[in-house]
Amino acid sequence: MRQFRLVLPILLLVFCSTYSMAADKAADFTIKGLDNTPYKLSELLKKGPVLVDFWATWCKPCCEELPALEKIHRTYAEKGLRVIAISVDDTKSRSKVKPFIKGSGWTFAVMLDENMEARKKFGGTVVPFTALIAQNGEIVYCHTGYVRGDEKELEAAVAKFMSMQTSAAPDAESKPVDESPPADE
Numbered sequence: 001m002r003q004f005r006l007v008l009p010i011l012l013l014v015f016c017s018t019y020s021m022a023a024d025k026a027a028d029f030t031i032k033g034l035d036n037t038p039y040k041l042s043e044l045l046k047k048g049p050v051l052v053d054f055w056a057t058w059c060k061p062c063c064e065e066l067p068a069l070e071k072i073h074r075t076y077a078e079k080g081l082r083v084i085a086i087s088v089d090d091t092k093s094r095s096k097v098k099p100f101i102k103g104s105g106w107t108f109a110v111m112l113d114e115n116m117e118a119r120k121k122f123g124g125t126v127v128p129f130t131a132l133i134a135q136n137g138e139i140v141y142c143h144t145g146y147v148r149g150d151e152k153e154l155e156a157a158v159a160k161f162m163s164m165q166t167s168a169a170p171d172a173e174s175k176p177v178d179e180s181p182p183a184d185e
Contacts, residue, residue: 024138024139025138025139026041026052026122026131026133026137026138026139027121027122028040028041028042028137029041029117029118029121031086031112031113031118032112033110033111033112034097034098034101034110034111034112039084039109039111041133042137044082044084045133045135045136045137047080047082048080048081048082048135049080049081049132049133049162049165050081050082050084051069051072051073051081051083051084051130051131051132051133051158052084052086052130052131052132052133053065053066053069053083053085053086053128053129053130054086054088054113054118054119054122054127054128054130055085055086055087055088055127055128056087056088056093056127057087057093057096057097058093059127059128061128061145062146063100064146064148065128065130065146065150065151066085066104066106068151068155069083069085070105070106070107070108071151071155072154072155072158073107073108074107076158079162079165081158082109083108083109084108084109084110084111085108085109085110085111086110086111086112086119087110087111087113088113088116088119088125088127089112089114090114091114094112094114097110122142124144126144128144128145129142129143129144130142130143130154132157132161134161140157140161141154141157141158141161
């Protein structure tokens with residue numbers, strides 16, 4: 001028993017460090033939207049960073065987290081952030097997704113992952129699971145589960161990342177370019 005107590009922490013350390021090294025880049029996936037349109041993560045990333053949230057209608061914590069996603073979507077959509085909520089509802093509960101979203105008035109993109117193929121690419125099946133993915137595919141933030149207050153951590157992570165994006169991009173308004181020809185003297 002004592003040997004087990006010594007080995008378990010070592011195994012956990014090895015597993016966690018292996019997972020985090022493998023999770024630096026998001027695996028690409030193609031998934032269908034509610035309208036059956038296919039979306040590919042790598043194509044979405046060409047347009048800017050993506051906040052991915054895996055959820056289900058039967059998951060109470062997932063449903064409690066969605067208002068925070070809507071707030072983030074409304075705050076950062078004009079700055080290039082795409083928010084996609086990927087339902088892992090299976091064929092039995094999939095019919096609940098569209099009315100649930102429509103009734104809630106969410107405006108972010110909603111997609112379906114009935115077999116959890118996309119969710120498994122992030123190293124698990126637990127929902128909710130949220131990942132902020134930079135335009136280069138790097139996962140810059142991820143969180144599993146939800147308890148009240150987690151939305152503050154998520155909002156802070158997104159705000160920090162988006163402010164770094166803004167400060168890294170050249171600001172055309174602050175540096176006007178004079179394209180007029182030189183005046184003859």
